[in-house]
Amino acid sequence: MIRQITCRKATLKDILIYYNWANEATVRKNAIHPEEIRLDDHKVWYIKKMKSSYSDLYFFKMKDKPLGQVRFDKNIHNDRYEIDYSIDFQYRGHGLGQIIIDMAMNKLIAKTKKQIQFEALVKKDNLASSKIFMNLGFSLINELMINDVTFEKYFK
Numbered sequence: 071m072i073r074q075i076t077c078r079k080a081t082l083k084d085i086l087i088y089y090n091w092a093n094e095a096t097v098r099k100n101a102i103h104p105e106e107i108r109l110d111d112h113k114v115w116y117i118k119k120m121k122s123s124y125s126d127l128y129f130f131k132m133k134d135k136p137l138g139q140v141r142f143d144k145n146i147h148n149d150r151y152e153i154d155y156s157i158d159f160q161y162r163g164h165g166l167g168q169i170i171i172d173m174a175m176n177k178l179i180a181k182t183k184k185q186i187q188f189e190a191l192v193k194k195d196n197l198a199s200s201k202i203f204m205n206l207g208f209s210l211i212n213e214l215m216i217n218d219v220t221f222e223k224y225f226k
């Protein structure tokens with residue numbers, strides 16, 4: 071299964087796949103802002119991300135089918151790379167989230183040719199995601215409340 075996974079940089083052509091992923095119910099439930107995203111807003115956001123030198127969007131396929139995405143946003147205040155990721159609904163439950171994050175981190179390290187510090191914000195009840203970051207050697211640093219919801223912050 072792992073050998074069938076490929077990774078490339080996301081392009082403008084992926085804009086609608088990203089839109090559908092972003093609005094999938096579990097993705098919204100686990101987000102800081104759980105409201106549904108309007109297509110117009112998504113387009114503005116996506117084009118900005120494509121142009122930004124602080125964002126790296128990696129698009130994964132399983133054979134020729136969209137599998138998921140990992141995005142890194144560089145925090146200019148502390149130089150850490152914040153991770154956002156998701157697995158397409160139909161491929162969940164097979165440990166693939168951990169694999170795509172690992173692949174994407176290696177791609178980013180190879181690109182920047184530097185040591186990188188990563189961070190991730192995980193909703194406390196998102197047990198699969200907490201497990202994934204622990205499995206990848208991240209440490210739970212602290213908990214924080216955002217809009218009355220508890221999130222965990224992981225560093226590596």
Ligand SMILES: CC(C)(COP(=O)(O)OP(=O)(O)OC[C@H]1O[C@@H](n2cnc3c(N)ncnc32)[C@H](O)[C@@H]1OP(=O)(O)O)[C@@H](O)C(=O)NCCC(=O)NCCS
Pocket residue numbers: 096097100154155156157158161162163164165166167168190191192193196197198199201202205
């Ligand atoms: C988070 C997400 C990528 C995980 O998908 P996945 O890789 O298919 O996850 P899996 O079901 O394989 O579970 C990953 C790990 O969590 C564990 N896990 C899953 N559900 C769990 C639960 N309810 N309680 C405890 N552990 C759980 C699994 O056993 C597995 O651990 P292991 O590899 O050590 O056995 C997927 O649910 C998703 O895309 N969610 C929406 C977006 C999202 O939440 N992104 C993360 C934002 S921080």
